[in-house]
Amino acid sequence: MSDHLSLGFEIVSLTVLGLILLFDLLYVVRRPHEPSMKEAGLWVGFYVTLALVFAGLLFWQAGPQYGQEFVAGWVTEYSLSVDNLFVFIIIMARFSVPRKYQQEVLMFGIIIALILRGIFILLGATLIEHFTWVFYIFGAFLLWTAWHQLKDDGGDEEDGAENGLVARLTKKLPVSEKYDGNKLRTTVDGRKMFTPMVMVFITIGMTDLMFAIDSIPAIFGLTQSAFIVFTANIFALMGLRQLYFLLGGLMDRLIYLKHGLSFILAFIGVKLILHAISHNELPFINGGQHVEWVPDISTPLSLAVILTTIVVATVASLMSKKGREAAMDARLKADVDKVRHPDEVGADKSE
Template sequence: MTYEIPTWFAITALVVLSLILLADLLIILKRPHIPSMREATLWVVFYVALALAFAVVLLLVTGSGDAMGEFVAGWLTEYSLSVDNLFVFVLLMSQFSVPRRYQQEVLMVGIIIALILRAIFIMLGAVLIENLSWIFYVFGLFLVYTAWRQAFPGKHDDDAQAETGIVRFLRRFIDISDSYDGSKLRTVVNGKKIFTPMILVFVAIGFTDLVFAIDSIPAIFGITQSPFIVFTANLFALMGLRQLYFLLGGLLDRLKYLHYGIAFILAFIGVKLFLHALHENELPFINGGEHVEWAPDISTWVSLAVIVAAMSVATVASLIAARREGDPITTTDAADRPDGDLPDGSGRTPAEAAAKSVAEEKGSRTGADDAPAGDGAR
């Protein structure tokens, strides 16, 4: 790292970004609703433009193109992983029959949980990197393994199934109502105050965030070792996630090759970390404890080019495949219809409908006890 980030800038940036996130949360709490396509698009464009503007400010403050490049590469990596996270969110929202009117609040809580968990992992990662040079070997191998898991189908179903075990465990110890009471965590049933299914949703979202934090933090540390850039890249990637969920809508289930692009990025960063570990090697059983001079050092700009190319190819290939299969590409949201429903009357996007069928199929195998809420929750 050949640049220095002034303390005043780091503090100011974190305060401003936290205020933006807080304002976003207050808007949701004051007026919970299903965002229209236009609203979701404007918010996504705003957050993307804000991230790019922040990259330019980094360049001006540090006077280093490396700082800007590392932030953009890290942000794009975390953003692509966040899109992958949306697939699991779609499944969870459908599995728990969360009313679409309150999905924004659920997503915002999920984002806050993700930020807290990632902040903890970032601090731990920074300490490990500072004191244990060989940790790059561990991070590199972990990312290659994660890429292998990502490249094979069924990953999202496995994540959702793991979540089901956590939920079943929770249901044994607390009383939970059969239906939602708005966005409340507690409600009164027969004169007794008990939890609503919303508590299960938050637990499931939090567990999912934990899994993705474990995957994503080593990935971005393979691009930059600056904790400030690591955190801000994660912050910007998560800030627009809520609106992206509604914007993509039915397009999510058509991005059939996206996981291959993400897998390639993770594998690439894993190899980069392993090469970096060789270059900084201090382990006595590798090259006699000496640095491996022949190990190449992949630059930030090469990493950025690879990330952009991988996501572009995966997205374009997915859309071409969807068109060839005769699947109309649309992101029509239920909010654009007067009654808030899709043609089948379910009120779900195509992605949610597909996820619901998966959840129902699992329910038939695991038993009705896994279902978090009855028909009254819809």
């Protein structure tokens, strides 16, 4: 066992993960369908098991510090990804995306999220290496994000699918009223037009950008290894589209997840600021000297706080009356949609 990861281990790991993601992408493209609960459950279980096996390999190859940092980062990013699913659900509903094509939309979102997070990871690692004071900015940003998420009731997100930047970017695009399978372009009365799928992709991409900006500072508060940051993000996004179908109405019951995530982001924000103070180089703070008395929040403590918060938020949501009422409202809305669009349901079953 060593206290660092070898270059060979990192290359092999990223290659294997890349091949798994490529297989997942090809599977979705060749077989567009709504997965059954069994299929979705098996895939989610596979990806979670894969992440735990990878954590075990890190414990074995580089010691408990790397292993704990990965688990803490993976759990945090996975939780933020589940929060991302809430927004995806709103987008799918807003644009009435047919169920059998939602897998492709989700896979597109995952790929864009990986690309954006990869860019932010490289930028973040470079900044941290050369400018330790960036931890002050990361910490303050996470505290602001935590507060903003806590007070946001989510009511503006649905309107955001049509208004704001997305609407400005697409207002001059000729967009048809109906989908044409999973095509981005179609012909209506002899005129070439974009399908609503283009609007969906642009909205998903903008959502991924916002979540990437939130998630990368959060995980850099748990580890400074770019490899662990990137692999934790990959595992957090793996199986996300299957989780979307597996959770179904349960998503509507997790009403306190946002509160739990707000607490986690605030906790990591405080940890980042304390770390910045203990490694301070800014001349107007303590004369540019490190502050020795600042407490250090260890990785095991961070992992315990994150896991406890997620468990408490989930249990409180499932047990609360408000959560059950939210789930019932979601089921009623889904039943109404089936009555309004019976042709879509029949089309999915026939294929």
